[in-house]
Amino acid sequence: QKHSHKDVNILILGIQGVGKSALTVRFLTKRFIGDYETEHESLCSHVIMIDGKPLSIHILDTAWKAGACMKDEYLLWADGVILVYSMVDKSSFDKLREIVEWIFAKKGEEKVIAVIGNKSDLIHRKQVSDTEATQFCAEYNCLSFDTSASDSYTDVSNAFNTIIREIKLNNKKR
Ligand code: GDP
Numbered sequence: 727q728k729h730s731h732k733d734v735n736i737l738i739l740g741i742q743g744v745g746k747s748a749l750t751v752r753f754l755t756k757r758f759i760g761d762y763e764t765e766h767e768s769l770c771s772h773v774i775m776i777d778g779k780p781l782s783i784h785i786l787d788t789a790w791k792a793g794a795c796m797k798d799e800y801l802l803w804a805d806g807v808i809l810v811y812s813m814v815d816k817s818s819f820d821k822l823r824e825i826v827e828w829i830f831a832k833k834g835e836e837k838v839i840a841v842i843g844n845k846s847d848l849i850h851r852k853q854v855s856d857t858e859a860t861q862f863c864a865e866y867n868c869l870s871f872d873t874s875a876s877d878s879y880t881d882v883s884n885a886f887n888t889i890i891r892e893i894k895l896n897n898k899k900r
């Protein structure tokens with residue numbers, strides 16, 4: 727799909743259940759619904775206001791399907807990639823290494839890559855330490871955020887807006 731060069735395309739990856747759809751819906755509608763379709767991917771296009779200006783963004787909220795969503799054409803399309811894990815599921819964090827290695831193998835390190843640790847409201851069940859997450863982000867030069875799609879619009883919108891600003895800067899350089 728061809729969009730204006732000024733548009734921002736964001737690819738969201740991570741295993742099922744980490745909150746990719748919840749985060750997308752939260753950012754775009756300010757709402758948390760709770761149950762989302764998990765079998766199908768969806769492309770959400772919105773015009774948002776950022777720094778006082780309208781901007782068209784396109785978010786591809788993927789369905790994991792055992793990694794079938796790691797498609798080269800998706801990566802080519804994307805200006806930025808958001809890798810989501812759940813703080814209460816260590817395996818979802820471990821999977822990010824495989825995903826980011828694939829991105830780097832495809833020269834995707836030129837894009838903005840961000841890691842979101844979601845479900846921060848479930849802190850009492852936390853399985854991924856801050857140190858692990860920080861180390862991972864330093865190793866792969868990723869932006870790093872903690873969010874709760876269920877509890878906080880502010881954290882989610884801060885994360886997305888920061889990522890979008892970074893993408894705009896990066897697109898100017900390319
Ligand atoms: P996806 O498969 O990555 O798209 O994950 P979903 O967005 O469908 O979310 C999976 C499940 O986790 C759903 O039951 C959501 O209600 C729940 N969920 C998503 N985000 C959060 C969060 O921040 N906190 C909590 N407690 N649950 C969440």
Ligand code: MG
Nearest residue numbers: 746747763764
């Ligand atoms: Mg989903």
